[in-house]
Amino acid sequence: MKSKERVVMLGDCQSFYASVEKADHPQYKNRPLVVAGDPERRSGIVLAACPVAKRSGITTAETLGTALAKCPEVVVMRPRMEKYIQVSMQITDIMKQYTDLVEPYSIDEQHLDVTGSLSLFGDPVTLAGMIQEEIMRKTGVYSRFGISYNKAVSKMACDNFAKKNADGIFCLPKERLQDILWPLPIRQMFMVGSRMEQHFLRMGIRTIGHLANAPLSRIRDRFGVNGEMLWRLANGIDHTLVNPNSHQGEKSIGHEMTLPRDYYTVSEIAVPLLELTELVCKRCRTKGYMGSVISVSCRGADFNQPTGFSHQMKLPDPTNVTNQVYRVVMSLFQRHWDGQPVRKVGVTVSTLVQDDEYQLMLFDERPKYQALEKATDEIKRKYGETAILRAVSLTDSGQARDRSGKIGGHYR
Numbered sequence: 001m002k003s004k005e006r007v008v009m010l011g012d013c014q015s016f017y018a019s020v021e022k023a024d025h026p027q028y029k030n031r032p033l034v035v036a037g038d039p040e041r042r043s044g045i046v047l048a049a050c051p052v053a054k055r056s057g058i059t060t061a062e063t064l065g066t067a068l069a070k071c072p073e074v075v076v077m078r079p080r081m082e083k084y085i086q087v088s089m090q091i092t093d094i095m096k097q098y099t100d101l102v103e104p105y106s107i108d109e110q111h112l113d114v115t116g117s118l119s120l121f122g123d124p125v126t127l128a129g130m131i132q133e134e135i136m137r138k139t140g141v142y143s144r145f146g147i148s149y150n151k152a153v154s155k156m157a158c159d160n161f162a163k164k165n166a167d168g169i170f171c172l173p174k175e176r177l178q179d180i181l182w183p184l185p186i187r188q189m190f191m192v193g194s195r196m197e198q199h200f201l202r203m204g205i206r207t208i209g210h211l212a213n214a215p216l217s218r219i220r221d222r223f224g225v226n227g228e229m230l231w232r233l234a235n236g237i238d239h240t241l242v243n244p245n246s247h248q249g250e251k252s253i254g255h256e257m258t259l260p261r262d263y264y265t266v267s268e269i270a271v272p273l274l275e276l277t278e279l280v281c282k283r284c285r286t287k288g289y290m291g292s293v294i295s296v297s298c299r300g301a302d303f304n305q306p307t308g309f310s311h312q313m314k315l316p317d318p319t320n321v322t323n324q325v326y327r328v329v330m331s332l333f334q335r336h337w338d339g340q341p342v343r344k345v346g347v348t349v350s351t352l353v354q355d356d357e358y359q360l361m362l363f364d365e366r367p368k369y370q371a372l373e374k375a376t377d378e379i380k381r382k383y384g385e386t387a388i389l390r391a392v393s394l395t396d397s398g399q400a401r402d403r404s405g406k407i408g409g410h411y412r
Ligand SMILES: [Mg+2]
Pocket: 012, 013, 014, 015, 016, 108
């Protein structure tokens, strides 16, 4: 690759949830295994299938009943959200040893800008191999790497080539776009679904190259900004940088809380974190939003000696359910807290969507919790904030009861 260009990778974990379960349950190593939303019911959805299960024809997003019909001996596991989030963070941390510029793209995909690391670690393919090997050794998950000069092309290099390669690594340089990417059928392009594919086919656009070489005005007139975006992808144009804090500054709902004194233990800090989570999730529910990026921040008391952090996690699906967000908040906190005394904590939910846009996936139990929490919100609205408090808020570390007594307190 030419020296002035960036070198960007997309790392993707194979059958992520299923791989995590297999690493944790070596007795199932060679068995077909799926993770399903509701293992007790045949209507549960397959969230992930290991390669052995896929060989029996099982696909993700089909019902468990369908999967069992194809492969009756398949091992069915219940999803363990917290575990997957922890492994995802562990993988991000492994990548961060090789470059500061790591941006989670989804729970099992990360972008890495390794431009500045190559003088230390060698060529990009060698570097990808080192990261891949370390992820496998530490988590038991097999990862694949697309390498190119920007995020969009590295994603296409991963999806179309690295995932099909024997070694799971594929480098697609700018000067090879024409002969490697352009011959592919248009449906294989990132962001082209079956509906767009039909539109393109009707226009005679059958390959990525056909789209790349179509006049932009024709595409823009027909499909607007979305069409222009796809045309740019086909031409390998993507100027967005790998940004470890990509969700900062976007629309979000969050709160910070200054604690009355320094807190020293996880069990103490867990209490205000739960209260903040409850507050933020309640705001989301009241405003009709769910979010898929959860951020946690904390700061120490000594402002001359700043300690603390702000870290975020992208979930596979948006939520506004307190218990679910809280689990993520605690996972993030426990992973990143260095043990220094804490004086200020914050919780933020971002990448918001309307909560009526119901998508089923990992959070199968969400409607049940949403109904429960809506009822709780209603009681609090009628009878005041302290009508229902979680038992933990009554302990010494609890802030909620105190706060609700404040008139004009800045948390309301
Ligand atoms: Mg994957």
